[in-house]
Amino acid sequence: MLPFLKSPPSRVFIVLALGFISLVAGTLAIGKTATDSGLADAVSRNARNWAQYMVANVTDLEPIALGERPSPASMAFFEGAKRSGQVFRYEIYSPAGYSQFVMDRDRIALVDGPEFNPDAARAGKTGQPILEAMDGTGPEFPSYFGRAYIPVTVDGRPIAIVAASIDATEQRAIADKALSQVFITLFLLMAISGGVPGLALYFRTKQKQQADRRIRFLAHHDALTGLANRAQLIDELTAALAGLAANGDGLAVHFLDIDHFKGVNDNLGHDGGDFLLQTIAERLRAATRPGDVVSRLGGDEFVLMQTGVSSKEQVEEFTHRLTSAIAQPIRFKEQEIIATVSVGVALAPADGTTPERLLKSADLALYKSKSDGRNCVRFFTPDMDVELLKRITLERAIRDAVAHDGFELHFQPLFEVSNRRLLGFEALLRLRGADGVFIPPMTLIPIAEEIRLIDRISAWVLKEACRTAATWPDHLTVAVNLSPSQFATGSISELVATTLGETGLAAHRLELEITETLLLGNSVATLAELAKLKAMGVVIVMDDFGTGYSSLSYLWRFPFDKIKIDRSFVQGLGESGRNAETVIKTIIALGRELDMNVIVEGVETAKQAAFLDAADGDQVQGFYFGHPVPASEVAAEILAHRPRRDEGVVPGLTRAK
Ligand code: C2E
Ligand code: CA
Ligand code: CA
Numbered sequence: 214m215l216p217f218l219k220s221p222p223s224r225v226f227i228v229l230a231l232g233f234i235s236l237v238a239g240t241l242a243i244g245k246t247a248t249d250s251g252l253a254d255a256v257s258r259n260a261r262n263w264a265q266y267m268v269a270n271v272t273d274l275e276p277i278a279l280g281e282r283p284s285p286a287s288m289a290f291f292e293g294a295k296r297s298g299q300v301f302r303y304e305i306y307s308p309a310g311y312s313q314f315v316m317d318r319d320r321i322a323l324v325d326g327p328e329f330n331p332d333a334a335r336a337g338k339t340g341q342p343i344l345e346a347m348d349g350t351g352p353e354f355p356s357y358f359g360r361a362y363i364p365v366t367v368d369g370r371p372i373a374i375v376a377a378s379i380d381a382t383e384q385r386a387i388a389d390k391a392l393s394q395v396f397i398t399l400f401l402l403m404a405i406s407g408g409v410p411g412l413a414l415y416f417r418t419k420q421k422q423q424a425d426r427r428i429r430f431l432a433h434h435d436a437l438t439g440l441a442n443r444a445q446l447i448d449e450l451t452a453a454l455a456g457l458a459a460n461g462d463g464l465a466v467h468f469l470d471i472d473h474f475k476g477v478n479d480n481l482g483h484d485g486g487d488f489l490l491q492t493i494a495e496r497l498r499a500a501t502r503p504g505d506v507v508s509r510l511g512g513d514e515f516v517l518m519q520t521g522v523s524s525k526e527q528v529e530e531f532t533h534r535l536t537s538a539i540a541q542p543i544r545f546k547e548q549e550i551i552a553t554v555s556v557g558v559a560l561a562p563a564d565g566t567t568p569e570r571l572l573k574s575a576d577l578a579l580y581k582s583k584s585d586g587r588n589c590v591r592f593f594t595p596d597m598d599v600e601l602l603k604r605i606t607l608e609r610a611i612r613d614a615v616a617h618d619g620f621e622l623h624f625q626p627l628f629e630v631s632n633r634r635l636l637g638f639e640a641l642l643r644l645r646g647a648d649g650v651f652i653p654p655m656t657l658i659p660i661a662e663e664i665r666l667i668d669r670i671s672a673w674v675l676k677e678a679c680r681t682a683a684t685w686p687d688h689l690t691v692a693v694n695l696s697p698s699q700f701a702t703g704s705i706s707e708l709v710a711t712t713l714g715e716t717g718l719a720a721h722r723l724e725l726e727i728t729e730t731l732l733l734g735n736s737v738a739t740l741a742e743l744a745k746l747k748a749m750g751v752v753i754v755m756d757d758f759g760t761g762y763s764s765l766s767y768l769w770r771f772p773f774d775k776i777k778i779d780r781s782f783v784q785g786l787g788e789s790g791r792n793a794e795t796v797i798k799t800i801i802a803l804g805r806e807l808d809m810n811v812i813v814e815g816v817e818t819a820k821q822a823a824f825l826d827a828a829d830g831d832q833v834q835g836f837y838f839g840h841p842v843p844a845s846e847v848a849a850e851i852l853a854h855r856p857r858r859d860e861g862v863v864p865g866l867t868r869a870k
Contacts, residue, residue: 229411236407237400244392244399252388256359256381257344263300264342264363264377271375274365277305277314278373282323291316299379301355306374308364310334317353333374336362340371346381357385437487438494441508446516449506450568453520454561465528467517467535468557468575469497472587474513477552481545488545489552496538500531516572522560525592532556532590553588555579564593577601607660610652614644615666621645622677623841626850627692627812630830635854637690637724639834640678641841642670658696667698672708679716679723681844685851692724692754697731700738706745713749720750726777728756732767743771754812759796765803773809775832776800780815783835786824798828 268274271287283291294300295316305314311327336343343362349355360378364371433445441449453464471477471493478486490513497507497517506518519531536554543550557579565571577597582589614620624638642654661667675693682691699705713720725746731739747753754775755767759782768776778800785793797813804811816822816835825833842850 229407229414233403233407233411237396237403240399240403241396244395248388248392252381252385253346253359256346256357256379256384257361258359259299259381260346260359260361260377260379261342261344261363263294263303263379264361264375267294267303267375267377268363268365271305274305274375275367275372277323278307280307280313280323280327283314288321291321295321300377301358301380302376302378304330304333304376304378306330306333306337306362306376308337308371308373310337310374330376333362333376336364337371337374340364340366355380355382357381435509435511438491438509440494440498440515441506443508443510446506446508446510446518447568450518450571453518454566454568454571457562457566462520463522463563464561465519465522465531466559466561466571466575467519467532468559468572468579469515469517469535469539469554470556470579470583471513472553472555477550481548481550485545485548485550489543489550492543493539493552493554496541497535500535500538516575525560528558528560529590532558536590555582555587556590557582557593558590559593604660606647607652607656608664610644610646611657611661611664611666611670615669618673619644620670620673620677621843622674622681623843624681624691624847624850625834625841626839626854627690627832627834628838628854630813630825630833633838633854635689635851636832637692637722638682638847638850639692639726639841640674640681640694642674642694643841662696662698667696668702671696671699672712675708676712676716679712679718681847682722683716683718685847687719687722689851690722690724690752691718692726694726694756695731697728700731700736700742704742706742706749709746709751710749721752724752724754724775726754726756729758729760729767732770740771747772747774758800768803768807768809775810775812776804777812777814777834780835783813783815783817783821786821794824794828797824797830801828801830804831 267290270290271277271283273281273284273287277283277287291303294303295318300316301318303314303316304312306312307327310330310333312324312330312333313327314323315321332343332345342364344359345361346357346359349358357380358378359381360376362374362376365373365375433442433448434440435442450466457463471489474486474489477489481489490509493515494507494509497515501507501517501519502521504520508516508518510516517535519528522528536556539552539554543552557575557577559565559571559574559578561571564574574593574597577600578591578593580601581597582591585591610619621643622640623643624640626638627636628634629636642657644652644654644657646652658667661670678691678693682689685691695705699708709723709725712718713723727743743753752774753771754777755773756777757779758776760779778797782793782797786797787793801811810831812832812834813825813830814834816825816833816837818837821835822833822837839850
């Protein structure tokens with residue numbers, strides 16, 4: 214095939230042009246046939262008229278047809294006819310079709326040896342005129358002429374056949390000229406009506422092909438960075454894995470996720486986010502060798518396929534190169550961004566021999582890298598599969614519990630240190646796993662936060678705790694743990710007010726425990742919510758005090774009612790070289806100064822309890838004093854710690870619902 218025919222737009226154009234040409238040619242042919250037949254008709258009829266004219270003027274036709282000379286009158290007629298110019302030949306035939314007389318441009322004569330003419334004979338035989346028009350051949354004929362054979366009868370008896378031939382060259386020329394003008398007009402019209410849209414179609418097709426090429430590219434590449442996309446990566450992985458056995462080398466899949474990418478987007482806008490992604494894409498590309506594949510799976514996730522891997526050290530060295538390339542500062546509109554990534558690495562064939570399995574292994578390793586604090590590299594290990602399965606099971610258990618009211622609350626008692634009086638209970642979330650064993654809240658709550666179910670769970674805890682506490686004697690309190698996310702979404706003070714209203718619990722009987730992380734952001738809105746709660750009469754407790762950050766500073770930020778010293782301090786009591794004792798004593802003294810109650814939790818032994826007595830702590834909580842128990846066992850707990858009459862308080866006990 215001609216090379217240009219291979220290019221589809223030219224093919225389309227050629228097809229169009231051929232179509233156009235055949236259309237014009239077809240029209241031309243039809244037009245010519247129509248003109249030809251019209252012309253032939255007119256010309257032969259003209260010949261017939263001339264023949265009839267002869268019949269009307271030559272009175273001695275019969276004798277002439279028998280071979281006699283025409284009369285002088287007839288000769289005069291023929292002379293005149295000859296000069297007229299249009300008839301170039303008159304002939305007279307015998308009824309059988311033999312020519313007897315001819316008049317043409319240079320003679321008027323009888324025919325020497327009569328010649329048979331089949332057309333004339335046929336006209337004589339049928340009694341019908343024969344009309345024809347044709348192109349002349351040879352010097353004696355004009356280039357186009359018409360001829361008519363007319364049988365002449367007298368009383369039904371044929372006496373002669375006369376023939377007139379007329380020169381129609383000029384008419385033919387006029388008709389041809391007219392026809393060609395029509396054709397030219399037609400051609401132009403068609404060229405305009407067909408050619409313009411044809412050209413438009415040509416360019417459109419060309420455009421469409423460019424778009425198709427772009428779509429094909431995009432189907433395999435990421436639009437923002439031009440890197441391979443997931444489909445392309447899978448293709449490349451499949452091909453590379455198929456070649457593994459042959460060359461003996463391995464390959465590595467690096468799964469990268471930009472740390473805190475959302476923050477970049479929030480702070481620098483989407484332009485900034487896009488710029489970061491493009492820059493990282495560029496750096497990854499620059500770090501690779503031919504045969505490696507860099508892809509973006511969407512969002513801030515990149516996957517890099519490293520080929521020709523012969524050792525784990527080589528992969529580690531490569532990952533190091535990648536992460537340090539990414540960590541170079543990036544300038545965006547006068548701002549400097551320093552990006553870090555979490556990386557999960559899987560090796561083939563060890564960690565998978567299909568693209569899906571390898572990607573999953575690398576993803577699990579990435580998950581580990583993120584949960585280990587981000588900005589680090591983790592290689593896949595088989596136990597990650599087990600972790601993932603656990604995680605999936607947990608998520609399902611949480612979703613089920615939310616849907617089917619599967620959570621429970623346990624209540625752990627709180628006592629006054631000085632007289633061991635029961636003050637109330639802390640409500641603790643419990644969820645039984647499929648094996649009947651409780652899933653620890655410390656495992657459950659972070660996942661519930663991640664899958665955005667924490668708010669629903671927290672609302673349930675609050676309501677259930679208040680509802681239960683409302684059945685207890687009036688002097689007993691209930692403490693509920695709040696999660697920071699409850700302050701991020703919606704108004705916690707409204708929820709608390711509604712819940713107190715619905716359950717009928719007095720506000721001062723509700724204690725809300727928050728942790729330092731809540732105050733980390735130092736958000737005005739959070740402090741305002743806390744102030745509203747306090748104004749309602751709810752008790753606000755700083756939980757896990759001493760574990761987190763510059764704890765003391767938080768005490769100035771909000772007038773807490775209570776500080777709960779983290780149980781790690783109690784557990785550190787008596788350990789040599791640790792200053793747990795001093796810390797606890799200091800916090801207790803500080804609480805006195807700030808007019809905040811201090812509660813020590815996690816007291817497990819008599820020795821620890823004795824220390825607290827000596828340290829003059831306010832309140833205490835721990836296994837030594839009482840384990841968390843289901844709501845149904847709270848009544849027994851209350852009875853067991855019923856205050857003695859001489860203390861003057863005899864609380865009545867309402868039955869738990
Ligand atoms: P937390 O607020 O510090 O709750 C006290 C935890 O210490 C409870 O663990 C309790 O069972 C445990 N504990 C009590 N006495 C002792 C003791 O003498 N020794 C030891 N080793 N531990 C003791 P639990 O129930 O496993 O809860 C763990 C954490 O989960 C809680 O720590 C709290 O931060 C969170 N949590 C529990 N329930 C909820 C809830 O309803 N909402 C929220 N947001 N968090 C909750
Ligand atoms: Ca607590
Ligand atoms: Ca605590």
